[in-house]
Amino acid sequence: MNKKRTLYMAVITAVMVLAGCTGFAKKGKKQIVLTLWHVYGGQTDSPLNKTIDNFNETVGKEEGIRINVTSVTNTNTIHEAVIAAAKNEPGAAELPDIFVSYPKTVLSLPDKDILVDYKDYFTEDELNELIPAFVQEGIIDDKLMVFPVAKSTEILFVNRTLFERFSKETGAKEEDLGTWEGLFNMAKVYEKWTDDQTPDIVGDGKNFFVHDYHFNYFQIGCESLGEHFFTDEAGGGKLAFGDKFRKIWEPYADAAISGGVWLRDGYATEPLRTGKAIVSVASSASVLYYEDIVTYENNISEPIEVVSYPVPVFEGGKKMVMQRGAGFCTVKSTTERERAAALFLKWLTKPENNIDFVVKAGYMPVTEKAFEQLSEVAEKIDSTKYRSLYEAISKTKEEYTFYVAPQLANYLDLEMHFEKNVRLELSREEEGYKEALQNGEQPDKETYVEDAYNNIKQAMQ
Secondary structure, eight states: OHHHHHHHHHHHHHHHHHHHHHSOTTTTOOOEEEEEEEOSSOSSSOHHHHHHHHHHHTHHHHHTEEEEEEEEOOHHHHHHHHHHHHTTOTTOOOOOSEEEEOHHHHHHSSOGGGBOOGGGTSOHHHHHTBOHHHHHHTEETTEEOSBOSOBEEEEEEEEHHHHHHHHHHHOOOGGGGGBHHHHHHHHHHHHHHHHHTSTTSTTOOOOOEEESOHHHHHHHHHHHTTOOSEEOGGGTOEEOOOHHHHHHHHHHHHHHHHTOBOOSSSOTHHHHHTTSOSEEEEEGGGGGGOOSEEEOTTSOEEEOOEEEEEOOBOTTSOOEEEEEOOEEEEBOOOHHHHHHHHHHHHHHTSHHHHHHHHHHHTOBOSBHHHHHHHHHHHHTOSOHHHHHHHHHHHHHHHHOEEEOOOOOTTHHHHHHHHHHHHHHHHHHHHHHHHHHHHTTOOOOHHHHHHHHHHHHHHHTO
16 A cells, blocks of 8 residues: 555656646646747857746746747858758758848748738737837738847947047047047048057058948938938839938048048957957947957957947938847748747737847847836946947937838848948058058049049949
């Protein structure tokens, strides 16, 4: 009898442990496991992974849903993997249930109808809680295929430690960085100031400014001044090269050819990390990679303070900024699995959950209610770097219009082609201009600015 009782209790205990571990036995629900590819952080140190753990242990456990992250990488890698899977290419991985992507990935799919239309799972009231521009970006063929969960925007980052040294000797002011005209003029002053520190070497001044996305500078610049950057959108999209483009080309190219602008490949974090530039415009999410220390080429390091501001605007132009950040796509399967994916996204975009995730990753929340809480949350952030960022983001939301890029099938090709050629042509003209200076000549910089413009225009035709 004792043996039977012991065996009986052991079975009961095992069942209770199993039920406790899964959380589904109580309700008799079958567990739904959804696979996810995303881009937020590293595989072992991701703010989204930690947020997903919270979901799995609470609402997910209660509802019988588990999100299983199977890849943390970047949007380019996901883009290639999704397209390969959709085309059934040999060796391609199977599509996950949910993946993070930009609309350009959806537009490149051989069949966009493999994706869920979130309008089938979200009420109009639920969608109205989201920032309209964020929702608009994810609508393709009148279907909401890319769901906003976290958005980034472009932010002006300043190495205040080095800027203050420059300011002390030249009178430069951080507030002058509020306009592009002021920023580019300061870039030329900084290049000359650093060049003068080594009078025996001509043309060794340092870059002042680095922009991660030259394409966005011109796109936003034109649109903010009332001119379309693109033309012939119905025919695939081309660059207009109108009068406003030329207006914003002049100060940019002038500063770049003078040596004040970083033109090499790579992200803005690299020249700021090494002191080769002290001001950048980059994604707000890049705050994850801006360090609180700078290490120079001679391996000497020093602590720095990085502060954030909204992006500059053109004098007389509208305050406009690029909204960035991919969204979540769900692959069609069964109604039950699709509904589970939607429930997860509803949970993730609740203000308290959304803010908890985004402030750890340098992103913006996606609902009006969350934005209302952002200033209060920012005040409680210990890191001065992150606190400054979210103060800049709050000001951006209040004063700027978020720009939504057009959905062009060749948008990515235009962007890559333009970026490559702008960097190439301006670098070439900068080299020629500095070589002339080193030879004791008095070159006409405007000639180099004009040549670069004509070469870019020809390259993009």
